[in-house]
Amino acid sequence: MIKRILLSIVLLLVIAYLAVAITALNRKPVAQVCQDMELVVKDTVYAGFITKKEVATLLEKKGISPVGKELERVRTKTIERELAKHPLIDEVECYKTPSGKLRIEVTQRIPILRVMSANGENYYLDNKGTVMPPDAKCVAHLAVVTGNVEKSFAMRDLYKFGVFLQNNSFWNAQVEQIHVLSGKNVELVPRVGDHLIYLGKLDGFEKKLERVKAFYEKALNQVGWNKYSRINVEFSNQIICTKREK
Structure with a gap:
């Protein structure tokens, strides 16, 4: 008799344990909330x-x-x-x-040029050649593009020039303004020196700026950075300088 009672108790305990275990397994875990x-x-x-x-x-x-x-x-x-x-x-x-x-x-998106054209358009140009809105809070120094700037010209030709500036520490620090004249001719306003750099077309601008830098090192460091009002490197293998009027 006692054995039967003990066996019944054990069976009840096993059943109760299984019921609790099944309930626990079926219970959904507490959902994790985004903190x-x-x-x-x-x-x-x-x-x-x-x-x-x-x-x-x-x-x-x-x-x-x-x-x-x-x-x-x-x-x-x-x-x-x-x-x-x-x-x-x-x-x-x-x-x-x-x-x-x-x-x-x-x-x-990383802006590389700030465009403020004569036709009233105002925007940034990013490092992939696409336009960014002017309200971007840019903290980096950027060259400002002014003058007769068509958006297609900015997104193609000026974009390439902007990438060059971004990757060239000397000219990135030196070029303050890029002014686009009629016929898509370009002149630069440098930060150091009271002169303009006339590039003409942007074709071959890397070689043109190499000549300007060499002229800086060999000539302007000797005669002074304000001796000339204009440095023209439009044509290959020559530099035409205009002396400043006294």
């Missing part, structure tokens, strides 16, 4: 115009802000797609972290 959003902005040395606040505001307006939502319901591809539409963002990558945060890595 915060981390924003990493790359290339801030050149431009720093994308902020965490701006990104958060944009996502809130679109109704896809991740903060406070279950992580499994957050669609990272949707967030990437919406942020990629921003006129100042080049690339964006979004992913969830084990700590319950959403990490967003943004690559900014």
